[in-house]
Amino acid sequence: MTIKNFYKDDYGFDIHFALKDKNGDAVDLTNVTSVAFKLMKKNGTVVKVSGTCSITNPSTLGTCFYSVGSGDFDEVGEYEYQIQIAEAGSITTCKAQETINILRKF
Numbered sequence: 001m002t003i004k005n006f007y008k009d010d011y012g013f014d015i016h017f018a019l020k021d022k023n024g025d026a027v028d029l030t031n032v033t034s035v036a037f038k039l040m041k042k043n044g045t046v047v048k049v050s051g052t053c054s055i056t057n058p059s060t061l062g063t064c065f066y067s068v069g070s071g072d073f074d075e076v077g078e079y080e081y082q083i084q085i086a087e088a089g090s091i092t093t094c095k096a097q098e099t100i101n102i103l104r105k106f
Contacts, residue, residue, distance in 0.1 A: 002098040002099070003098065003099045003100075003101060004098060004099070004100050004101070005100075005101045005103055006068075006073055006100065006101070006102055006103070007073070007102070007103050007104075007105050008073060008074065008075070008076050008102055008103065008104055008105055009073060009074055009105070010068070010073055011068045011069055011070045011071075011072060011073065012067075012068065012070075013067075013068055014065040014066065014067050014068070015037075015065060015066050015068060016056075016063065016064075016065045017053070017063065017064050017065065017066070017083055018061075018062060018063050019062040019063070019064065019083060019085070019094055020062065026060065026061050026062035026063075027062040027085065027094070028059065028060050028062065029055045029059040029060075029062055029064065029085070030059045030060060031087055031088070032055070032059075032085050032086060032087040033086045033087055033088075034052060034085075034086045035052070035053040035054075035055060035064050035083060035084070035085055035086075036050065036051065036052060036053065036083070036084040036086070037049070037050070037051050037052070037053050037066040037081060037082075037083060038050050038081060038082045038083075038084060039072070039079050039080075039081045039100065040079065040080055040081070040082075041077055041078070041079055041080075042077075042078040042079060042080050042099065043080075044080075048075070048079070049072045051066055051067075051069070051072075052066075053065060053066045053083065054066075054067070064083070073102045075102060076102050076103065076104050077101075077102055078099055078100075078101055079099065079100040079101070079102065080099060080100070081098070081100060082094065
C-alpha cells in the first residue's frame with residue numbers, strides 16, 4: 001500500500017492516477033463519459049470530497065488527475081479514495097490501494 005501525504009487546507013495542485021485493470025494493464029479511457037474522484041475517511045462510508053478527474057492524453061494509457069480545490073483537505077485524518085469510471089450507462093469503481101493522509105501544519 002502506498003501513502004500520499006498532504007497538508008490541511010492545501011489546494012491548487014493535482015493528484016495523478018494511473019488506472020489499471022485486474023491484470024495490471026492500463027484502463028483505456030477513450031470512450032468514457034466521466035471519471036470521478038471520491039474521498040472518504042478510512043473505513044468510513046460518507047463521501048467527503050466528490051469531483052471530476054481530467055483525463056490525460058493519450059487516453060489509452062489510463063492516466064488522469066484530480067485538481068484539489070479549496071476546502072477539499074480541511075480535516076486532518078487518514079482517508080481512502082475511489083476512482084469511478086462512467087461509460088455507456090455503467091459505472092466501474094476502482095478502489096485505490098493507497099491511503100491519503102491529511103496532516104496538520106506546524
